[in-house]
Amino acid sequence: MLAITTETPRIDCLAALDALASRRTDQIVVNTMVTAREWPAYSRNEDLDLPFIGCMGKASSLGLGIALGRPERQVLVFDGDGSLLMNLGSLVTIAAARPKNLVLIVFENGVYEITGGQPVPGQGQFSFAALARGSGLERVYEFDALEPFVAHLEEILSGPGPTFVCLKVAEVGRRSPKPGRVMGEAARRVREVLAGT
Numbered sequence: 001m002l003a004i005t006t007e008t009p010r011i012d013c014l015a016a017l018d019a020l021a022s023r024r025t026d027q028i029v030v031n032t033m034v035t036a037r038e039w040p041a042y043s044r045n046e047d048l049d050l051p052f053i054g055c056m057g058k059a060s061s062l063g064l065g066i067a068l069g070r071p072e073r074q075v076l077v078f079d080g081d082g083s084l085l086m087n088l089g090s091l092v093t094i095a096a097a098r099p100k101n102l103v104l105i106v107f108e109n110g111v112y113e114i115t116g117g118q119p120v121p122g123q124g125q126f127s128f129a130a131l132a133r134g135s136g137l138e139r140v141y142e143f144d145a146l147e148p149f150v151a152h153l154e155e156i157l158s159g160p161g162p163t164f165v166c167l168k169v170a171e172v173g174r175r176s177p178k179p180g181r182v183m184g185e186a187a188r189r190v191r192e193v194l195a196g197t
């Protein structure tokens with residue numbers, strides 16, 4: 001497990017999305033919670049984006065299913081901390097299924113940001129990285145500063161998964177725009193791209 005901590009307490013969530021967008025190539029990106037609202041402004045390959053709206057807790061499971069169904073294609077999942085807490089069992093399932101092509105990134109901001117910033121239970125008392133390790137995942141990263149995250153991004157994206165990344169981010173801090181695309185349309189477009197049409 002790699003845990004890099006510095007004096008900078010929290011990563012700028014939007015800067016992290018920008019860094020991910022600039023290194024993302026042809027990966028499918030499942031994005032949910034605050035990232036579903038903010039990712040469209042950064043994504044350079046919207047045809048392979050799957051916004052997952054309202055389905056709190058399920059992004060990691062959806063990402064696993066897609067990764068197993070399309071093993072030739074890397075799948076990135078951007079999850080919320082409250083959301084992942086609702087489905088911690090998916091970490092065990094992912095570790096057991098061992099999808100080489102899955103990268104699960106949890107944006108840990110400590111709050112339910114899109115519903116108004118209510119605190120996520122247990123803040124500061126638990127560690128996603130430790131939960132991931134304890135679930136059987138081996139490639140586990142945790143960052144609380146942008147620079148080391150960016151420095152490790154290539155390694156994160158190129159190494160064999162399943163890979164788990166915890167980003168300790170600050171709240172975006174504004175009312176993020178509602179996603180413009182509906183899930184059905186996005187899923188149809190992803191299917192078309194994968195089918196080569």
Ligand SMILES: Cc1ncc(C[n+]2csc(CCOP(=O)(O)OP(=O)(O)O)c2C)c(N)n1
Nearest residue numbers: 033034054056080081082083111112113114
């Ligand atoms: C099963 C279920 N419970 C509650 C909600 C309402 N809800 C939608 S998003 C959200 C908060 C999400 O928080 P988090 O996963 O931490 O993501 P953030 O908004 O901070 O990015 C809540 C409570 C829901 N959509 N589904």
